[in-house]
Amino acid sequence: MSKKINYSNFNNFEIVIIGLGYVGLTLSIFFASKKFKVLGVEKNRNVLQNLSKCKSHFYEPNLENLLKKTIDQGYFEFSNKIPVKKNKSRIYVIAVGTPIDKKGNVRNEMIKSVAKQLSNVLENDDLVMLRSTVTVGTSKNIIKPILDKANKKYYFAFCPERTMEGKAIDELSSLPQIVGGIDQESQQIASEFFLNFNEIIIKVSNLETAEMMKLVDNTYRDLNFAYANEIARLCNEINVDCHEVIKMGKIGYKRTNVSLPGPVGGPCLEKDTFILSESFKKYRVKPSLSLLARKNNQKMFDDVFKYLKTLITLKKTKLKIVVLGIAFKGSPSTNDIRGTTAIHIKKSISKNFENFIIYGYDDYVDKKDILLLGFKYLNKLNDCFKNSDIVIMHNNNTNFRNLNLEQLSNKMRKNSIIYNFWGNENYKNLVLKNNVKYISFGSHKVK
Numbered sequence: 001m002s003k004k005i006n007y008s009n010f011n012n013f014e015i016v017i018i019g020l021g022y023v024g025l026t027l028s029i030f031f032a033s034k035k036f037k038v039l040g041v042e043k044n045r046n047v048l049q050n051l052s053k054c055k056s057h058f059y060e061p062n063l064e065n066l067l068k069k070t071i072d073q074g075y076f077e078f079s080n081k082i083p084v085k086k087n088k089s090r091i092y093v094i095a096v097g098t099p100i101d102k103k104g105n106v107r108n109e110m111i112k113s114v115a116k117q118l119s120n121v122l123e124n125d126d127l128v129m130l131r132s133t134v135t136v137g138t139s140k141n142i143i144k145p146i147l148d149k150a151n152k153k154y155y156f157a158f159c160p161e162r163t164m165e166g167k168a169i170d171e172l173s174s175l176p177q178i179v180g181g182i183d184q185e186s187q188q189i190a191s192e193f194f195l196n197f198n199e200i201i202i203k204v205s206n207l208e209t210a211e212m213m214k215l216v217d218n219t220y221r222d223l224n225f226a227y228a229n230e231i232a233r234l235c236n237e238i239n240v241d242c243h244e245v246i247k248m249g250k251i252g253y254k255r256t257n258v259s260l261p262g263p264v265g266g267p268c269l270e271k272d273t274f275i276l277s278e279s280f281k282k283y284r285v286k287p288s289l290s291l292l293a294r295k296n297n298q299k300m301f302d303d304v305f306k307y308l309k310t311l312i313t314l315k316k317t318k319l320k321i322v323v324l325g326i327a328f329k330g331s332p333s334t335n336d337i338r339g340t341t342a343i344h345i346k347k348s349i350s351k352n353f354e355n356f357i358i359y360g361y362d363d364y365v366d367k368k369d370i371l372l373l374g375f376k377y378l379n380k381l382n383d384c385f386k387n388s389d390i391v392i393m394h395n396n397n398t399n400f401r402n403l404n405l406e407q408l409s410n411k412m413r414k415n416s417i418i419y420n421f422w423g424n425e426n427y428k429n430l431v432l433k434n435n436v437k438y439i440s441f442g443s444h445k446v447k
């Protein structure tokens with residue numbers, strides 16, 4: 001017989017989080033820091049080895065500090081499998097990856113495999129929450145049928161992750177939590193649980209609404225950035241600075257809320273538009289605007305490097321081209337290179353230039369990751385400018401906002417270029433040495 005557990009009393013249940021990546025580990029440590037006992041399950045040995053040394057395999061502000069504390073206090077434990085034996089009801093959170101394959105289709109094998117494992121251990125009254133980003137309908141049509149094999153009265157909800165890397169720990173309590181349930185009871189129980197941490201719970205009609213909301217969040221952001229990048233591309237052709245257009249246009253006029261232009265990538269934005277699109281394939285309807293935005297955000301680099309080629313005097317020696325900021329974003333800081341547009345920059349350079357060496361610099365990203373992406377490695381900013389032909393500020397790392405470019409240009413080759421994908425007021429009216437040009441995306445022709 002099933003009996004409803006009071007999920008606002010943490011003595012009644014234990015939390016098991018499966019997949020200790022960016023989402024699962026941060027969530028585990030967040031719950032554990034609020035004095036909830038959490039067991040994290042992870043199959044990657046490297047992740048587990050790091051954890052056994054109280055280390056996280058990625059950078060997230062305050063995470064390692066809390067990790068050490070929660071392990072010491074006994075609130076966080078980890079294992080390579082889901083233990084069968086238990087005394088209490090459990091809340092299972094599925095937080096494994098849902099990457100896309102080369103054809104742009106989402107790979108569901110990891111969530112399916114976890115659901116299969118859960119079907120062997122589920123008991124009456126357990127709650128399963130899916131947190132990975134999925135195509136609309138996955139919770140009900142793919143995950144539930146697998147869980148049903150347990151033949152238990154369990155609860156099931158889709159509760160998407162909405163935090164931003166670099167701010168995840170803070171946002172886990174400050175952002176509203178969306179909860180869609182397979183039935184009202186499941187939704188109620190999942191909401192009661194999250195009320196331990198979040199002030200605002202957004203209860204939505206069903207699983208599909210919650211799945212759709214997650215995809216809309218990210219596709220909207222991609223679309224908004226694509227629009228800003230389009231304005232930048234247009235302004236590149238005339239004596240107008242797109243940053244002035246966008247920023248000044250917003251003053252006292254709330255009806256426009258255009259983002260600022262710049263490279264857009266990362267583990268979520270690079271794939272979620274495709275996951276949205278896949279959701280609607282069987283209905284033969286395409287999110288054509290969103291797909292075009294994604295394409296444009298990936299392709300925006302070709303125009304830039306074509307233009308830079310017209311400005312560079314080719315020499316007998318190889319061009320030294322340096323990319324500053326290899327992580328997919330610079331602010332908030334991260335060492336995550338998944339979906340980084342540094343890759344597209346590298347491709348565009350190869351397409352437009354012949355005789356060059358391309359270097360990468362990032363004060364957060366590991367040397368091995370920079371090398372893995374095919375860049376030569378530099379670890380000092382001074383070396384990035386020394387004898388360079390093109391220095392590209394790729395991401396919005398705050399350390400690139402106040403560089404002494406007048407001094408650094410002195411180290412560069414004659415007639416070389418500093419190219420900034422992010423506009424910057426600090427770099428207006430620079431007097432650079434060696435006839436170095438400073439050019440910013442969205443204002444190529446501004447005099």
Ligand SMILES: NC(=O)c1ccc[n+]([C@@H]2O[C@H](COP(=O)([O-])OP(=O)(O)OC[C@H]3O[C@@H](n4cnc5c(N)ncnc54)[C@H](O)[C@@H]3O)[C@@H](O)[C@H]2O)c1
Pocket residue numbers: 018019020021022023024041042043044047095096097098099110113114131132133134161162163164165267268
């Ligand atoms: N990264 C983000 O900030 C973010 C934000 C919102 C949503 N999401 C979504 O959340 C999900 C997870 O993202 P992520 O960035 O944490 O992915 P990730 O790849 O960093 O982490 C997933 C982890 O799950 C582990 N894993 C896979 N199968 C397992 C199994 N059977 N048992 C135990 N562990 C297993 C992997 O080894 C990996 O460490 C994805 O669907 C993603 O789209 C991510």
